Amino acid sequence: MKVTMQKPVLPVGPVHPLQEEMEYFQLTVDGEIVTDIDVRLSYNHRGIEQISETLQFDQVPFLVSRICGICSASHPLAYVQAVEELAQITPPERALYVRTIINELERIHSHILWVGLAGHFIGYETVFMWAWKYREPVLDLLEAITGNRNNYGNVKVGGCREDIDPELVPEMLKALDPIAQKMEMLTKAVLDDPILHARLKGVGILSKADAIRYAVTGPTARASGVPIDVRRDDPYAMYGDLDWNVITQEEGDVFAKAVVRLLETLEAVKIVRQALQQLPGGPVAVEVREIPPGQGVGHVEAPRGETFHYVRSDGGNRPVRHKARAPSYVNVPSFKASCIGQKMSDVMITLAAVDPCYSCTERIAVVDARHGKVLYTYEDLLRRSREETERIRERFV
Amino acid sequence: MNDQELRGHIETLSDRLTGLEQPLRTRYYLTCEAEQVYEICRFLFEDVRARFVIATVIDNDDNYEIVYHFAVDERGTVINVQAFLRDRDHPTVASITPFLPGAEWIEREMHDLMGIHFEGHPRLERLILADDWPDGVYPLRKGGAS
Numbered sequence: 015m016k017v018t019m020q021k022p023v024l025p026v027g028p029v030h031p032l033q034e035e036m037e038y039f040q041l042t043v044d045g046e047i048v049t050d051i052d053v054r055l056s057y058n059h060r061g062i063e064q065i066s067e068t069l070q071f072d073q074v075p076f077l078v079s080r081i082c083g084i085c086s087a088s089h090p091l092a093y094v095q096a097v098e099e100l101a102q103i104t105p106p107e108r109a110l111y112v113r114t115i116i117n118e119l120e121r122i123h124s125h126i127l128w129v130g131l132a133g134h135f136i137g138y139e140t141v142f143m144w145a146w147k148y149r150e151p152v153l154d155l156l157e158a159i160t161g162n163r164n165n166y167g168n169v170k171v172g173g174c175r176e177d178i179d180p181e182l183v184p185e186m187l188k189a190l191d192p193i194a195q196k197m198e199m200l201t202k203a204v205l206d207d208p209i210l211h212a213r214l215k216g217v218g219i220l221s222k223a224d225a226i227r228y229a230v231t232g233p234t235a236r237a238s239g240v241p242i243d244v245r246r247d248d249p250y251a252m253y254g255d256l257d258w259n260v261i262t263q264e265e266g267d268v269f270a271k272a273v274v275r276l277l278e279t280l281e282a283v284k285i286v287r288q289a290l291q292q293l294p295g296g297p298v299a300v301e302v303r304e305i306p307p308g309q310g311v312g313h314v315e316a317p318r319g320e321t322f323h324y325v326r327s328d329g330g331n332r333p334v335r336h337k338a339r340a341p342s343y344v345n346v347p348s349f350k351a352s353c354i355g356q357k358m359s360d361v362m363i364t365l366a367a368v369d370p371c372y373s374c375t376e377r378i379a380v381v382d383a384r385h386g387k388v389l390y391t392y393e394d395l396l397r398r399s400r401e402e403t404e405r406i407r408e409r410f411v
Numbered sequence: 412m413n414d415q416e417l418r419g420h421i422e423t424l425s426d427r428l429t430g431l432e433q434p435l436r437t438r439y440y441l442t443c444e445a446e447q448v449y450e451i452c453r454f455l456f457e458d459v460r461a462r463f464v465i466a467t468v469i470d471n472d473d474n475y476e477i478v479y480h481f482a483v484d485e486r487g488t489v490i491n492v493q494a495f496l497r498d499r500d501h502p503t504v505a506s507i508t509p510f511l512p513g514a515e516w517i518e519r520e521m522h523d524l525m526g527i528h529f530e531g532h533p534r535l536e537r538l539i540l541a542d543d544w545p546d547g548v549y550p551l552r553k554g555g556a557s
Contacts, residue, residue, distance in 0.1 A: 038468070045513075054538065055516075055538065055539075061550070063551075064550070064551060099435070099438070143477045226462070226512065227511070227512050227513055228513045229463045229464070229511070229513030229514075230463050231462075231516075242462070242484040244484075244487075247485070247486075247487040248437055248482075248484075248487030248488070248489070249487070309440070309490045309491075311438060311491065313464075313482075313489070320464070320482075322464050322465055322480065324465075324467050324478065324480065324491075326469070327542055333467075335467065335469045337465065337467035337478075339464065339465035343465070343516065343517075344465075344513055347512070347513065347515060347516055352513075
């Protein structure tokens with residue numbers, strides 16, 4: 015008798031609305047090895063682009079800051095830059111500094127969050143605890159400037175809504191020192207740890223050629239040797255005038271992505287410090303009376319990569335079309351290149367390495383497609399990922 | 412590649428274009444008919460080595476318009492290719508996914524929401540809409556899904 019066995023399918027998802035991309039990964043596995051991956055998204059499509067067409071130009075930043083809780087500075091900034099481009103508005107210099115500071119603080123707290131979760135996934139709970147602890151002072155700084163820890167609602171067409179209180183600047187500069195110090199410690203701890211080298215190097219490699227074909231952006235591209243960064247390539251806010259480096263790595267594996275994010279955090283602290291030191295006086299906004307017909311493009315280097323907004327106006331008070339593209343929309347499909355051939359214990363961290371929506375992975379389960387029986391739960395996969403680390407650790411002891 | 416060389420590259424496309432504007436040093440707006448999209452995008456991706464950013468589909472009442480956004484990061488430049496699909500009953504355009512896998516999702520999204528058919532797409536299945544969404548109803552078209 016011939017027995018045909020369907021290969022088990024491992025569904026990751028569907029989703030939880032934390033970020034703008036709602037994902038459902040379906041991994042086909044052959045024993046321990048992933049042989050195919052399919053992604054579906056939009057389980058919580060909110061129709062942001064269409065809602066935007068019903069709002070006035072000045073209301074849209076509040077809408078797009080809610081595309082993503084973590085990138086709530088990047089999306090409105092990209093939109094505002096698109097409108098400023100089409101209406102030929104130049105915001106005052108102080109506003110450009112304030113935008114730079116907020117967007118870099120956002121990058122710091124987002125990257126720290128990633129490092130903590132990556133640690134959690136591979137069984138490094140100390141890194142997880144450290145990350146959460148050291149992220150708090152960054153959020154405090156954001157709160158001091160905008161009044162909010164997230165969803166800052168600070169950027170508007172023509173400038174910013176809230177100014178930085180000049181009396182707070184010395185205190186904020188002082189608060190940056192321990193942040194930089196702790197990030198250096200965390201970076202060194204990761205770079206010097208032989209177990210992490212063994213656990214993450216060579217895992218989930220995205221080659222340079224695939225990075226270009228899938229048009230990925232941000233740390234995902236830079237860790238694969240594609241040296242692109244909107245802040246340097248098409249400078250906005252004050253990035254063109256400040257001294258900082260674009261971090262790239264050649265390997266394309268999970269370790270390279272971790273290195274890029276950790277070193278970028280240190281660069282971001284450098285940028286915030288310079289911007290606070292050089293902060294000029296003057297107003298933070300110009301008056302905007304009307305938006306003429308036309309079209310404009312705004313893009314911003316968000317923590318996960320390029321956030322791209324396209325706005326078209328017919329001269330009315332609302333956009334006739336507004337397109338928003340978040341970086342994960344192009345980064346996530348690259349799993350097709352980086353996950354196939356990986357062990358299941360490595361997939362968790364490979365999926366996380368791109369920094370997509372984490373809450374998705376909490377609904378992970380392995381199902382035998384034939385019987386619909388759950389083979390593994392989220393906890394099982396987490397345990398497998400950690401056991402892999404433990405096995406490597408034992409080799410070193 | 413400097414700015415002039417980039418402009419030179421783009422000008423070699425002029426036979427295929429109906430318009431070429433450069434309002435800023437770093438922004439190009441090219442207009443063309445739908446039939447030219449495949450060759451223009453292939454040229455930008457393979458010869459100019461531009462990065463595909465995303466595409467925007469717009470319902471212009473008497474036609475559909477797809478704006479393909481490309482970036483030449485080396486020059487910080489964004490090239491927007493505005494293609495017009497004149498046949499409102501059967502809006503069809505060649506898929507660019509066969510040479511540019513990064514376009515797979517957005518073409519499926521435009522197919523879902525605006526009912527554009529992408530010829531040669533390897534897998535023109537639903538991405539955004541639910542599996543039980545009725546066929547032939549496209550939420551982003553003017554007049555909505557009613």
